[in-house]
Amino acid sequence: MTPDHGPLLYEGKAKRVFSSDQANMVFVEFKNDTTAFNSLKRAELENKGRLNCQISACLFELLEKEGVPTHYQALAAENWMMVELVEVIPLEVVLRNVAAGSLCKQTPIAEGTVLSPALFDLYFKDDNLGDPLLTEDRLERMGLVTVEQRRHIEKLARRVNTVLTSFLERLDLTLVDFKLELGFNQAGALVVADEISPDTCRLWDMRITDPQDRILDKDRFRKDLGGVVEAYGEIHKRVQEACSKPRNYN
Template identity: 40%
Template sequence: MEKLGMRYQGKAKKLYETDDPDILWVEYTDQATAGNGAKKANIEGKARLNNRITTVIFSLLARRGIPSHFVRSISDTEQLNRRLDMFPLEIVMRNRAAGSFAQRYGVAEGTALKQPVLEFFYKSDPLDDPFINRDDILALGLATEQDLDIIAAKTREINGALTSIFRAINVELVDFKIEMGKTGSGIILLGDEITPDTCRLWAIGNNHDGQVTHLDKDIFRRDLGSIIPAYQTILDGLTELEERESQSNS
């Protein structure tokens, strides 16, 4: 596989064309951002951790019948992904009130929701990724009714799988953000990444006096210390889970 010119540079990844038109070369970077890029820092080791974490998560999801664009990891910080025509949407699933949801409705962070909440945000840096509802999406032609039905069903399936995966390593999945796109034949697949950059993850049974032990990018957002030990904890737990599942299936 030959790496060609850069196709896109995001906040935490660079995407390159390859000599296979259906495959993209993805390079994770050490850059951390918050507030839609308002806060930035270069954190050594972040690229390696996120590349490995998303590799393991996509593998665990595949075992549970949830396919993605992931093809294979090719270095500590790089992987190959199937090319998708991405929806310009951030798809958010919430199991507890946190972040913008808690602020929007004046709910205490950590409040358990009576059911998971599915939200959409329009991917637009100039507009600061605004909240967008289903009717808006349809009116703007960003997706069809059928697309949104499939996206919603897949997101709920992913939520169930991820909740179980993280619970197995004593971590609670508070919420997460994913992206999806279509293959050339029109199949909707999970894309982008699933890492502590895109999930809120709280340690189970390790919280004291109402204080949450964060294992995600909120550590960076809120200046709570270094993200590296937390991300390493997530990687270690997921790697052990993957090994246990591999042994049980052999």
């Protein structure tokens, strides 16, 4: 079922955004498209959009219950949600609890190294530039956020990390790292936007020791491990069992 939406406002790699008849609210459709390496690798995986939408809805509601503001309003269909319109900051906010991925390629830190406290990184969101890592001085020179906003971004991201890490551990899942998109709503408040799913989080199954079999996130696609949708389905199953049913748009 497709909600009664207005014109297409924006289309990204994994989602489409449509206008709605409610002020400052938009509909987001989660697509089955899957990309990696700045879209150099592409595929369409049946059911992926629905799984990411449902997982994100549960995790957004979890965050809100813990006092973390998000743009999420309600599920509008199996792979659609209604969200508050926000001005997204062009930064990828990354929290790393365990070394993996690009961190291990760019530094001598071995994969699997526990990072305590979690490593906080900011990247400039621009595919043409390869989403470069920003130093504090570069961030200041670019003028993307003020010093106070930068502090608020880190505080909010670390709060998200605390909530998600604790919740996922109870599901026998290690939150290795994750990226967030943040934005300002119409009232000027900083909120968590976009999605929180296996597309944006590295998740390892604590019940499995094999370093490849334990992967339950988009690394299965990046590394050609297969079973991507099955892995997302396992995350969906555990999250759904632990969360109350997400609220629906009427």
